[in-house]
Amino acid sequence: MTQATVTASELEQAIRNIPDFPKPGVQFKDITPLLSDPRLLSGAVDLMVSAFKPGDVDVVVGIDARGFIFAGAAAIKLQAGFVPVRKKGKLPFKTHEQSYSLEYGSNTIAIHQDAIREGSRILLVDDLLATGGTAEAAVQLLERIGGRILQASFLIELSFLRGRDRLARFPIRSQITY
Numbered sequence: 001m002t003q004a005t006v007t008a009s010e011l012e013q014a015i016r017n018i019p020d021f022p023k024p025g026v027q028f029k030d031i032t033p034l035l036s037d038p039r040l041l042s043g044a045v046d047l048m049v050s051a052f053k054p055g056d057v058d059v060v061v062g063i064d065a066r067g068f069i070f071a072g073a074a075a076i077k078l079q080a081g082f083v084p085v086r087k088k089g090k091l092p093f094k095t096h097e098q099s100y101s102l103e104y105g106s107n108t109i110a111i112h113q114d115a116i117r118e119g120s121r122i123l124l125v126d127d128l129l130a131t132g133g134t135a136e137a138a139v140q141l142l143e144r145i146g147g148r149i150l151q152a153s154f155l156i157e158l159s160f161l162r163g164r165d166r167l168a169r170f171p172i173r174s175q176i177t178y
């Protein structure tokens with residue numbers, strides 16, 4: 001199969017801005033037009049993992065729920081495992097929990113206590129970096145169980161919310177910045 005290369009600007013054109021969703025004042029970045037295009041979906045994942053090759057990463061950790069789409073695909077491309085960080089109450093086994101505030105509202109996320117082996121090399125993936133609260137909480141959970149985060153990779157970054165400043169200890173990558 002030939003691998004088509006996509007540009008960040010093509011990805012950006014496939015993201016739809018929905019004003020005032022889910023609350024007044026929020027500019028929601030709707031990625032569903034990008035996801036439904038096979039070339040853009042595959043190209044987006046390629047760009048998100050481009051710093052690594054198979055064998056560099058033990059586990060790709062995805063954040064509930066849109067992060068799972070990219071993290072699952074990234075794990076397969078990197079021949080790594082996949083670990084979910086989920087909203088509280090969704091994981092069936094023993095968990096650790098962490099609360100945080102979102103751009104809209106607040107939330108608690110959880111990870112299985114035995115999700116990774118001590119010292120695992122982790123690529124953290126989500127669709128969008130806004131205030132960084134979600135990713136920071138995921139980092140806290142991963143570090144509590146002995147994970148070593150190599151990079152956090154996002155499709156979209158809302159840079160005016162300065163989420164990057166909360167994740168200063170490892171490289172942060174994003175493909176589309178607003």
Ligand code: AMP
Pocket residue numbers: 026027028029030063064065066101102103126127128129130131132133134135163
């Ligand atoms: P934050 O914790 O503020 O960095 O928010 C990041 C999380 O909230 C991600 O999992 C996103 O899916 C979601 N999110 C926050 N703001 C937006 C937005 N403007 N459009 C789409 N998703 C968003």
